[in-house]
Amino acid sequence: MFDFCINGGGMVGAALALGLTQQGYKVAIIETAMPQAFDPGQKPDLRLSAISLTSVDLMRALGAWSFIENYRVKPYSKLSVWEQPSMATEFDAQSIGQSLLGYFVENRLIQLGCHQALADYDVTWINQTKLVGYRETEGITAVELDNHEVLQCRYLIGADGARSQVRALAQIGSTGWQYGQQAMGITVELQSDPGSETWQQFYPSGPRALLPMYGNYASLIWYDDATRIKQLKSLSKQQLTEEIQSHFPDRIGPFSILDKASFVLTRSHASDYVRPGVILVGDAAHTINPLAGQGVNLGFKDVAALLAVTATCKPEQPEFHQQLKTAYETPRKRDNLMMMSAMDSFYLLFSNEIPPVKWIRNLMLKGADMAGPIKHKILKYAMGMDEWKF
Incomplete structure (x- = not known):
């Protein structure tokens, strides 16, 4: 029997699997769409992410960043935003005592780096068959595959993206809309x-x-x-x-x-991240407007929060489910909702052509460029280095 079965071996699912195996758990990963192997002669992929320093720290702790870095990454140290060039705001890493703001990395290479790190651990890959259902009974979850095989685990984890099959099978509702x-x-x-x-x-x-x-x-x-x-x-x-x-x-x-x-x-947000026998992480639990490039970074923060729970409490313990609700679901829902709301406010502000609103937003951009402490707070929050407190 497995401790955890993870449906989805993408960036977030593979990172979580790596952390759980390092904690000594028995893990299975269900993933039929394996990434293409890396070749230095390959042209860059279309899909890439802005990886925050906090996410890089997580990847380093998991042992995956050295592999990712050996593929190809692009560090960046400055972000400029403007509507009118004369009212631009510049965010510079040196202003907060850092040499970098983060890295741009192709999604596939993050995934491959985690997979390469996983090669050193005893993890079970299921590549030829798909999840079709599950049943949870008295703390044991039976995971049903389309080849009629049944896996037993303590928890089924949905790391299977915005159209999460695990979320659908668990009948977890979500709120949201298409922009x-x-x-x-x-x-x-x-x-x-x-x-x-x-x-x-x-x-x-x-x-x-x-x-x-x-x-x-x-x-x-x-x-x-x-x-x-x-x-x-x-x-x-x-x-x-x-x-x-x-x-x-x-x-x-x-x-x-x-x-x-x-x-x-x-934008979508699951009503629950945790149900008996089920956990949602990453895009399976939440998707966000990509204006500030926070999507996968929020997913990695989910991983860190979940690993903090599994480091001190085991899935077979009676209190584990409650720990998931209080130490994982509650803080992560709050943080993710706050970031979603911030991005929606940003989206609405810059999609409005009413003259007074247009004047205000340009003034805000120019004001942000001049307001050191506030500007630094925003930058640290976006980089995952700080929590926003009201």
């Missing part, structure tokens, strides 16, 4: 290294951003309404290049497009 904007990610090759600054300019239709990547590569993010994103997606590379040159800030220089993809923006 009016969508986004397009465009991987480009520049003529030179993009440097260590990431920037974002706000437009009435949504922000446009540059995320530096390793070498001469970068990712451009274009937010807009669904019709416009669909139209952009249909363009040839040459046509899209011309659109970017016409509508992005004049800070990119010559570039060539490698790949593009569009994605919808959603």
Whole structure:
């Protein structure tokens, strides 16, 4: 029998599996879509994340960061945001006594790094069959697979993303919505290294951003309404290049497009993270507007909080379920909801063209650039280095 069966071996699921196995638990991971192996000659992936220093510390503690770093990462030390260039706000790592704000890393490489670290531990991988159901009876959870095999564990963990099958099987409701904007990610090759600054300019239709990547590569993010994103997606590379040159800030220089993809923006929040025999983590429990790049970092904070529980209380102990509710679910729901609300307020503020609101937000950006202590507090919170307290 397993202590934990994790449905989903992505970034969050693999990191959690690594922590649990290091604590001595018997773990099974159900994952049929294994990532492509790393090859230094590969072009960059479309999907990447801004990894906070707190998340990097977690990856280091788990023994995965050295593998990730050996693939390819892009450190960044400066973030600039503006609507009017004369009223820009710059967040600099040195202002809070750090050398970096974080790293941009391709999602697949984070996943591969965790998988490589897991190779040193006795974990069971289930790659050829999928989860179809579960039954919880008196502290034992029977996990049913589509090949008719049944695994027994103490808890089934849903680390299976925004469309979580575990959440659906547990009949855990969620609240949320799809935003009016969508986004397009465009991987480009520049003529030179993009440097260590990431920037974002706000437009009435949504922000446009540059995320530096390793070498001469970068990712451009274009937010807009669904019709416009669909139209952009249909363009040839040459046509899209011309659109970017016409509508992005004049800070990119010559570039060539490698790949593009569009994605919808959603917010969702599960009513429960914990049920008898079931735990939700990461996107299975919550999704957030990606404006500030906090999605996977919130997932890693879930991992850290859950590992703090399992370090002191075992799943077979009678008090374990209550510990999950009080020491994992309650604080993580509060923190995640606070970040969701902050991003929604930000989204609404910068999607509003009423003249007084427009004037206020520009004043806020300029004011934030001048207000040292508040600016530093915001930056530390975004980096996961501090808790926001009212």
